Amino acid sequence: xxxxxxxxxxxxxxxxxxxxxxxxxxxxxxxxxxxxxxxxxxxxxxxxxxxxxxxxxxxxxxxxxxxxxxxxxxxxxxxxxxxxxxxxxxxxxxxxxxxxxxxxxxxxxxxxxxxxxxxxxxxxxxxxxxxxxxxxxxxxxxxxxxxxxxxxxxxxxxxxxxxxxxxxxxxxxxxxxxxxxxxxxxxxxxxxxxxxxxxxxxxxxxxxxxxxxxxxxxxxxxxxxxxxxxxxxxxxxxxxxxxxxxxxxxxxxxxxxxxxxxxxxxxxxxxxxxxxxxxxxxxxxxxxxxxxxxxxxxxxxxxxxxxxxxxxxxxxxxxxxxxxxxxxxxxxxxxxxxxxxxxxxxxxxxxxxxxxxxxxxxxxxxxxxxxxxxxxxxxxxxxxxxxxxxxxxxxxxxxxxxxxxxxxx
Numbered sequence: 001x002x003x004x005x006x007x008x009x010x011x012x013x014x015x016x017x018x019x020x021x022x023x024x025x026x027x028x029x030x031x032x033x034x035x036x037x038x039x040x041x042x043x044x045x046x047x048x049x050x051x052x053x054x055x056x057x058x059x060x061x062x063x064x065x066x067x068x069x070x071x072x073x074x075x076x077x078x079x080x081x082x083x084x085x086x087x088x089x090x091x092x093x094x095x096x097x098x099x100x101x102x103x104x105x106x107x108x109x110x111x112x113x114x115x116x117x118x119x120x121x122x123x124x125x126x127x128x129x130x131x132x133x134x135x136x137x138x139x140x141x142x143x144x145x146x147x148x149x150x151x152x153x154x155x156x157x158x159x160x161x162x163x164x165x166x167x168x169x170x171x172x173x174x175x176x177x178x179x180x181x182x183x184x185x186x187x188x189x190x191x192x193x194x195x196x197x198x199x200x201x202x203x204x205x206x207x208x209x210x211x212x213x214x215x216x217x218x219x220x221x222x223x224x225x226x227x228x229x230x231x232x233x234x235x236x237x238x239x240x241x242x243x244x245x246x247x248x249x250x251x252x253x254x255x256x257x258x259x260x261x262x263x264x265x266x267x268x269x270x271x272x273x274x275x276x277x278x279x280x281x282x283x284x285x286x287x288x289x290x291x292x293x294x295x296x297x298x299x300x301x302x303x304x305x306x307x308x309x310x311x312x313x314x315x316x317x318x319x320x321x322x323x324x325x326x327x328x329x330x331x332x333x334x335x336x337x338x339x340x341x342x343x344x345x346x347x348x349x350x351x352x353x354x355x356x357x358x359x360x361x362x363x364x365x366x367x368x369x370x371x372x373x374x375x376x377x378x379x380x381x382x383x384x385x386x387x388x389x390x391x392x393x394x395x396x397x398x399x400x401x402x403x404x405x406x407x408x409x
Contacts, residue, residue: 035066038128042069045122045129049076056292061285063191066132067140068289071183073129074103074148077110077122079176082155085227086114089159096156100149103133139190147183151175162234166266169233174206177213181205184290193283204280207273208294214267215297218260219304222248222313236262248311256311258355264305265356268346268363271298272370275339279332291329295338299325302342305360306349336371337380343367 035043046054046069057069078099081092095102095110102108107127113120122129133141154175163169182202189199198205217224217231224230230237230244240259241247247256274294281287299317304310317325328334343364350360 036132038131039066039069041125041128042066042073042132045073045125049073049119049122056289059285060289061191061193061283063193064187064286067136067144067187067191068184070129070133070136071144071147071187073122074099074133074144075151075180076119077126077129078148078152078155080113080117080119080123081110082159082176084114084117085229086117087112093156093159096152096159099152100145103130103145103148106130106134137190140187143183143186143190147179151179154179163231164234166233166235169231169235169266170210172231173210173213173217177209178206179209181207181209188281188283188286193286194281198280201280204273204277207270208277208290211267211270211274212293212297214263214270215301215304218263218267219300219310219315221260221263222311232259232263236266253308253311257306257308260304260310261306261354261356261360264301265359265363267297267301268360271339271363271367275332275336275371278335284330287331288329291335292326295325295329295335296322298339298342302346302349305346306351306354333376336375340368340371340375340380343371 043054043058046057050072053072057065057072060068078096081087081095081099084092087095091112108130109126110123113123133144136144154172158172158175161168163172182205185194185202185205186199188194189196221230221232225244225248230247232244232247237244237247237259239262240255241249241252246252247259249256278287278291278294281290296317299321300315303315303317307315309315325338328338346360347364350357350364354360
């Protein structure tokens with residue numbers, strides 16, 4: 001219930017008000033951009049495919065903004081082909097493996113998407129993206145083409161290879177997300193907005209991508225299984241179920257939740273690398289661009305932990321919570337405080353009869369200690385109880401006055 005959520009989380013009301021007063025919608029920003037008509041069409045596609053990414057990309061330094069918009073759209077086109085279950089396997093593999101070549105072919109489009117593919121229009125008008133890609137500096141083109149080649153090859157491999165072991169899980173996530181981290185880091189360095197070392201220490205960049213991708217894979221288990229696929233590694237889910245369908249079955253709910261918690265624990269191992277990566281980013285717009293998805297991810301994976309609703313459908317963090325996280329993602333200390341807060345939430349959700357209880361406790365303890373040791377002012381103070389009391393007070397007051405007004409003659 002949205003109204004109850006707002007009442008119980010009063011700080012999110014203020015955050016939402018402050019955010020919407022200061023930020024125009026992505027479509028309004030596109031109109032004001034001083035770019036070509038083709039580039040404006042690319043920003044239109046960006047808004048169609050992901051309004052959240054559109055908002056953060058449009059806030060980037062102009063030296064990076066168009067390049068990263070096009071990088072995102074090219075990889076989105078690649079991902080759209082990979083996700084389309086109506087394209088025959090051999091044809092799909094061919095397009096994925098050659099995609100890094102077609103981005104240099106003026107006029108290339110793709111009209112073979114299935115009828116339910118929501119991003120099909122991007123591929124139908126992909127020649128617009130190609131036109132703008134070819135206008136980018138050569139060093140940007142080289143990075144984007146290289147990542148597209150490697151990602152396409154990896155995606156093609158996993159059209160006929162199942163995710164079984166933890167190694168294959170990490171490899172798949174590297175292909176579809178870790179390489180995005182590689183490409184972005186190299187673009188940051190090429191733009192000279194970040195130090196060259198950002199584009200060289202790619203293990204940290206890989207972890208940034210894996211943290212996001214594994215969060216999405218963990219959360220989307222119900223939708224994926226119903227679509228006839230599963231990206232959870234059998235090395236994890238096989239300990240709790242005989243089939244993927246059994247994972248989301250209510251008859252196997254206790255084991256399904258244990259499997260979910262095991263998957264969440266696998267995600268949490270990337271936290272140290274995420275914080276280390278963000279600590280090296282200096283340019284403010286680049287920092288926000290990198291930090292916002294990561295704070296959203298930590299909130300999402302903590303929400304998923306020990307949450308049976310994940311097995312029944314898609315779960316999302318509250319809109320007010322998302323807005324608050326955007327506002328708290330402007331500098332490294334604020335991000336550390338956000339991570340610390342969610343470690344406290346996770347600590348309260350973890351219980352001793354959970355098979356991964358000790359693993360989660362160790363991750364929580366280490367993360368909190370590491371953050372407290374490096375954060376100005378030490379460990380953050382948790383005002384959750386105080387906010388809850390305040391929220392209940394306001395809720396009672398509102399109910400009292402409403403009752404008074406409705407009973408007045």
